[in-house]
Amino acid sequence: MKVAIYGQYYQNSTEPIINDIFVFFNKNNVEMVIESHFLLMLNEKKIVENKYKTFTSHTELDSSFDMLISIGGDGTILRAATLVRDSGIPILGINAGRLGFLATVQKENIAEFMQFVIDRKYTISKRALLSLTCSPTNESIEEINFAMNEITVSRKDTTSMITIDTYLNDEFLNSYWADGLIISTPTGSTGYSLSCGGPILTPDVKSLLITPIAPHNLTARPLVVPDDTEIRLKVSGREENYLVSLDSRVTSVKNESILILKKTPFQINMVEIPEETFLKTLRSKLLWGQDKRN
Ligand SMILES: NC(=O)c1ccc[n+]([C@@H]2O[C@H](COP(=O)([O-])OP(=O)(O)OC[C@H]3O[C@@H](n4cnc5c(N)ncnc54)[C@H](O)[C@@H]3O)[C@@H](O)[C@H]2O)c1
Ligand SMILES: Nc1ncnc2c1ncn2[C@@H]1O[C@H](COP(=O)(O)OP(=O)(O)OP(=O)(O)O)[C@@H](O)[C@H]1O
Incomplete structure (x- = not known):
């Protein structure tokens, strides 16, 4: 061995x-x-x-x-x-x-x-893992492009909230006005998402979790979607950039970039x-x- x-x-x-x-x-x-x-x-x-x-x-x-x-x-x-x-x-x-x-x-x-x-x-x-495609391309994501816990978008250099336009398989879901948005795997459901009120998923559940971080809207709640869903995000806000994290790794992304999140093939x-x-x-x-x- x-x-x-x-x-x-x-x-x-x-x-x-x-x-x-x-x-x-x-x-x-x-x-x-x-x-x-x-x-x-x-x-x-x-x-x-x-x-x-x-x-x-x-x-x-x-x-x-x-x-x-x-x-x-x-x-x-x-x-x-x-x-x-x-x-x-x-x-x-x-x-x-x-x-x-x-x-x-x-x-x-x-x-x-x-x-x-x-x-x-x-x-x-x-x-299951999540991967990210960013347009325009972001080189720091390319090297290790997967997350085992979650991919998070969050505000940067400001206390001002960001707006996250969210589409599931090209259908509009919501514009979250919040500190950020967590897209979590079942493994990540006991991490950051849990702290933001998300449910716990057992690791074998074939779903992803969309959990807003401190949304300024009482009706925005964590949402569970099938894990073959393609999730598209567009973030806007007062600052020029916002943060994207894949588990513990963080990078800065320009407003209005298009992020596409999908389950990885492995x-x-x-x-x-x-x-x-x-x-x-x-x-x-x-x-x-x-x-x-x-
Ligand atoms: N407010 C929060 O709860 C919060 C904020 C940021 C990040 N996190 C988590 O931390 C992870 C990164 O870890 P780090 O070591 O770089 O940060 P860290 O040192 O801040 O540790 C975060 C804590 O989250 C726990 N954790 C991580 N993944 C977990 C999981 N799948 N189930 C249960 N608990 C889990 C760790 O045990 C640790 O106590 C992120 O993927 C995210 O899930 C949590
Ligand atoms: N190999 C090690 N030997 C001794 N202590 C360790 C070791 N690895 C980690 N630690 C201790 O655990 C702390 C956290 O480790 P690590 O970053 O791996 O986990 P974490 O994400 O903070 O999660 P957890 O809450 O599970 O520890 C470290 O700051 C260190 O104090």
């Missing part, structure tokens, strides 16, 4: 996690290839020897890899997705961060979960370990069932 290992940060709390993973994988003859910046951090702290192979970009992650292990929080998983791209390599998240909603393995029971990995006792949860494969299902994560991470009255 061959796995890629990726992380963005090193803190003292990382050491036991790394130790557990490396001891377990070495004992079980799993080949580890480590992202070069992450290995440098681990070398500097003398946590890991320099004997491992490294990778630096998505081009080096080929079909010989069985899995990518992301050590960090949700932000790290979103970056890990930009490394695996359309390769189909499944991602398993080990939560070294804070909420870690997408990172299903908790640091307390790494060895137990890694045993599921080498016994291949896991399932794959396929995550998906991201997330590893689901027995017992760590989406429904269990809802209860444990969003604290459902904590109300002791029932």
